[in-house]
Amino acid sequence: MITELKSIPDIWKRMPSETHARRFLEGIIWSSGRFCPHCGSVSSTALRGRTCRPGLYQCRDCRLQFTVTTHTPMHSTKLDLRLWICAMFLVLTSSKGISSVVMARLLGVNQKTAWKMGHAIREMMDDRNGDLLPLEGIVEVDEAYVGGAPKSLSGAYNPRGKGCGKPMVFVAASRDGQARAKVVSDDQRVTLEPVLAAWIVSDDITLMTDGSTSYLGIGATMEEHHRVIHSQHEYANPETGAHVNTAEAVIAQVQRALVGVYHNLGRKHLQRYLDEIVWRWNHREPFREMVKQWTTKAGVDRERTITIWKPIPVVDQLRVLLRGAVGKQMRRSKDFGLCWP
Numbered sequence: 002m003i004t005e006l007k008s009i010p011d012i013w014k015r016m017p018s019e020t021h022a023r024r025f026l027e028g029i030i031w032s033s034g035r036f037c038p039h040c041g042s043v044s045s046t047a048l049r050g051r052t053c054r055p056g057l058y059q060c061r062d063c064r065l066q067f068t069v070t071t072h073t074p075m076h077s078t079k080l081d082l083r084l085w086i087c088a089m090f091l092v093l094t095s096s097k098g099i100s101s102v103v104m105a106r107l108l109g110v111n112q113k114t115a116w117k118m119g120h121a122i123r124e125m126m127d128d129r130n131g132d133l134l135p136l137e138g139i140v141e142v143d144e145a146y147v148g149g150a151p152k153s154l155s156g157a158y159n160p161r162g163k164g165c166g167k168p169m170v171f172v173a174a175s176r177d178g179q180a181r182a183k184v185v186s187d188d189q190r191v192t193l194e195p196v197l198a199a200w201i202v203s204d205d206i207t208l209m210t211d212g213s214t215s216y217l218g219i220g221a222t223m224e225e226h227h228r229v230i231h232s233q234h235e236y237a238n239p240e241t242g243a244h245v246n247t248a249e250a251v252i253a254q255v256q257r258a259l260v261g262v263y264h265n266l267g268r269k270h271l272q273r274y275l276d277e278i279v280w281r282w283n284h285r286e287p288f289r290e291m292v293k294q295w296t297t298k299a300g301v302d303r304e305r306t307i308t309i310w311k312p313i314p315v316v317d318q319l320r321v322l323l324r325g326a327v328g329k330q331m332r333r334s335k336d337f338g339l340c341w342p
């Protein structure tokens with residue numbers, strides 16, 4: 002059983018053949034027993050005929066055949082499974098994501114292939130099975146408008162903020178390290194309230210927001226609501242502990258990934274990139290605590306404990322990633338792109 006993957010050469014050393022990679026994936030996807038991806042039956046038999054490819058099984062109930070990748074985003078792949086594990090390794094260990102061009106170069110595949118692999122991995126990061134822990138305790142929410150051509154290149158004036166026509170991203174982050182992000186149509190209460198309700202455990206939370214009036218109504222339904230009014234140059238309130246810096250840090254990750262890695266991404270794929278960025282945020286653990294001491298301009302000594310976070314080990318991330326992979330099959334669209342059922 003492989004418990005650690007340190008690097009790309011390490012993957013190839015630990016998995017000298019594709020069979021090793023297949024067994025590794027089987028060990029993760031079928032960790033609690035092999036099941037049929039067609040009907041869910043746990044009764045199946047390995048097909049061992051000379052004409053059968055390795056890793057092929059037949060369900061005893063529905064009689065259909067399957068492999069470990071059936072009905073996952075890797076469905077009917079022709080690629081070496083080690084390349085898939087390498088691609089997952091690259092996506093999971095890149096702090097701001099990896100573009101298809103770079104991944105293609107590192108894996109020796111076509112850019113379009115790398116693009117599809119990237120999307121397959123992002124598809125597995127989607128939390129439609131609801132495996133993520135709900136947000137609780139102190140929850141900060143904020144919104145951002147993302148995308149748009151750089152001013153210096155296009156020569157055009159790109160308005161910022163509300164009403165700029167760019168896609169709006171709604172972000173919520175609890176101070177214990179969990180976050181969510183979703184593309185929304187506008188910042189009205191009717192739009193944001195159901196989105197937030199699906200992310201939190203109950204109304205028993207302390208909501209932290211900026212001065213936007215959309216949050217007044219939502220805040221009234223929560224246990225507590227604190228605001229920091231940025232237009233009045235208020236960014237943190239030491240008495241109530243109010244600030245939205247955690248949510249802004251998540252937004253900063255989104256902006257950095259879009260500026261630095263995924264320069265030209267279509268609006269229809271934005272949610273998938275958000276899923277990836279939020280995945281990275283949610284799969285970290287506290288590494289160590291650091292005490293920061295400083296003196297303010299007024300001469301007051303302040304002290305704050307900062308928690309340093311680091312990503313959880315890659316094999317553990319792979320376990321979470323692949324656990325919900327069955328049922329997330331993607332299909333080729335007519336224009337050689339991808340479509341999702």
Ligand SMILES: [Zn+2]
Pocket residue numbers: 037038039040041042060061062063064065
């Ligand atoms: Zn079956």
